[in-house]
Amino acid sequence: MLTVGVDIGGSSVRAGVIDADGTVVATAAVPTARDAAGLDDAIVDLVRGLAEEHRLGAVGLAIAGFVDPDRRTVAFGAHLPWRDDPVAERLAARLDLPVVIEHDANAAGLAEHRVGAAAGASVAVLVALGTGIGAALLVDGAVFRGAHGVAPELGHLTVVRGGRPCPCGKRGCLERYCSGSALGRAAEELVADTEEFSLLRATWERAQPITGWDVARAAEAGDVLAGRVVDEFADWLGQALSLVADVFDPDVVVVGGEVSASSALFLDRARRRYAEEVTGGAHRRLAEIRPATLGGRAGMVGAALDARERAGV
Template sequence: MSTDVDIAADTSFESSAAHALAPTSGASTSPVALAVDLGGTAMKGAVVAEGGAVVAELTRPTPGSDILDALVTLFHDLRGIAGDAEVVGAGVATPGMLDEQHGIVHYASNLDWRDVPLLDILQRELRLPVAVGHDVRAAGLAERTFGAAQGSDDFVLVPIGTGVAAALVTAGGTITGATGAAGEFGHIPVIPGGEPCTCGQRGCLEVYMSGAGVARRYREAGGSPLSTRRIVARLGSDPLADRVWGEAVAVLAQGLTILTLLLDPKVIVLGGGVSHAGDALFGPLEHAVSAGLAWRERPEIVRSGLGGDAGRVGAGLLAFTAAR
C-alpha cells in the first residue's frame, strides 16, 4: 500500500491517507462492485466483494471543483484495478439531502451540490447498474450486515467526526424521513440558548461534541490550537482539556439518552474519528447515559466494527442490490 498525500482532517483520530491497494495476481473472477464513499474531504473508493471484503481500494482528495468529473474518473480507475473480476454494479454513498429512489442529491453543503441527478449521470458514464445512497445510512447498512450491529433490527449508528449524524434502524427498517433528511443528530439543539451553530441554530450537539467542535471550543477558551486527538491525550493533566471534553461527553450523553427514549435501540454504535478516544469516551459516556435513563437499562454502546470502511462497504452492498 503506497501513500501519496495526507488528506486527514486535523480533528480526526484516524489517518485517512490517500492510497491504492491493487489486487494480487490471479485475483478471483467472482462478482465485485465498485463503491465510493464521497465526502467533502475525501473520496474513498473500493472494489468490494459480495461478502463485504474490500478487494482493492483507491482514495483521493475531493477536489474543490469539478467533483462529478473526479468521481467518474475514480470509478473508471476502480474498474481498472478490479482486474479480471466481474464488475456487476457501482454504488456511491453521498452526504446531504437526497432522493435515494431517483438518485437525486437535493442539497449537499460539503459538496456545494443542489438538485444533482447523480444516478442518471453515473449510469450514463459507467454503463452499469448504479445505486445512490446516503453516506451514514449506507454505513449503517454495512454495520448491520458485517459490523458491530450485525443481526440487529433495532440500532443506531452515530459517526462522530468533523460533524455528527446518525443512521436510525428500527424494526429492521431504516428511517429516512419525509424529505430524506432523517438522522441529523448533530443538529439536535441540546443546550437552550447555547453556542451558535453554522446551521443557524444555537446549542446543537455537534457544536460541543465533534472533532471540529471540541478543537474549536478548546482553542476559544484559551487553549493551544490542538486537534481533538491531542486534547484527549492531555486529559488528567490539563484542566481546560478536562472541562471541554467533559462538556462534550455530557452533551453526547444527553443526545443519546433522548435518542434511546425515542427509538429504544438494542445497540448504539459509535463511529468516526472521535470514537477512537477509547476509555476516555466510552467509560464516562456509558455512566452518563445510564444516569440519564433513570427507569430503564441503557442500550449497549460499542465502537464501529468497520471503522472508516463502513461507508464504502455499504455503497458496495447497495450496488449489489441494484445489480440484481
C-alpha cells in the same frame, strides 16, 4: 461478483472493491473535485481502474449530503458541487453498471448492521462523530429515511438555547458540543480562560486551531485540562444518547466516526451518563452502546453492500 463502494467526502473520493461478506478487496482514492464534471470524471476513473482487475456488478455512492427518496438524485451537499442532480443515472450510463446513492451516515449504519457492531440488532442507531455529527436509524435492517429522505438529523437538535453558532445557521446545535470540532473549540475556550498548564497551550498561543486529535492525544498523555474537555464531551454524548433512546428505543447504539478511534477515553463515562439521563432508566432495558468496528471504511463498505442488495448482484 464484487461491488464497488465510493465514499465521497469534502476532501477525498475513496473507492473500495467489496465482496459479499463486506471484506475490502482493493481500494483507490483521489482528491475531491470542486466542479460537477470533475467529480463525475474522478468517480468514473476510479471505478474503471478497479474494474480492470475485478469483475464488478454494481456501484454504490456514499455522499455527505441530502439524497432524494428515489436514491437516484443528490439534492444538496454542503461540500459537493451537485444540486438536484440525477447523478446515478448519469454515472450508470458512463459505467454501464447499476449505480445506487446513499447518505454516508446511512451507508455506515448499513455496514455496521450487516457486518459490524450492530449485527443482528432489530433497532439500531449509528451516531457518527466527526467534524459534525452524522446519524442513521435502521429498523429490522432497513434504513429509516423520513418522508423526505433526510432523517435522522441528530446533530442539529438544539440543546443549548442561544448557544454556540452552527454552520447550519442555528445556535446551540448538539454537534457544537459533541463532535470532533467541538472538542477543539471547548479546549480553546478553556485554555483562554485559565493560566493552568496544558499541553494544548502551545498550539493555542501560536494561534493555531486546536483539533479533536490534539485534545485526545493530550488526554492520553495525562493532561488534566484535556481530560476535563473529554469528560465534558462524554457527558454531552451520554445526554445525546438518552435523547436517542427516548425517541427511538434502540437495542444497539453504535458510536462511529473519526472521534470513535479515541472511544476508550470517553465511552464508559458516556454510558454512565446515558443510564442516568434516559427516562425510566432503572426500570427499562438499556441500549447497548458499542464502538464501531469498521472505522473509516464503513461508508464504502455500506455503499457497496447496499448496491449489491438493490441491484440483485
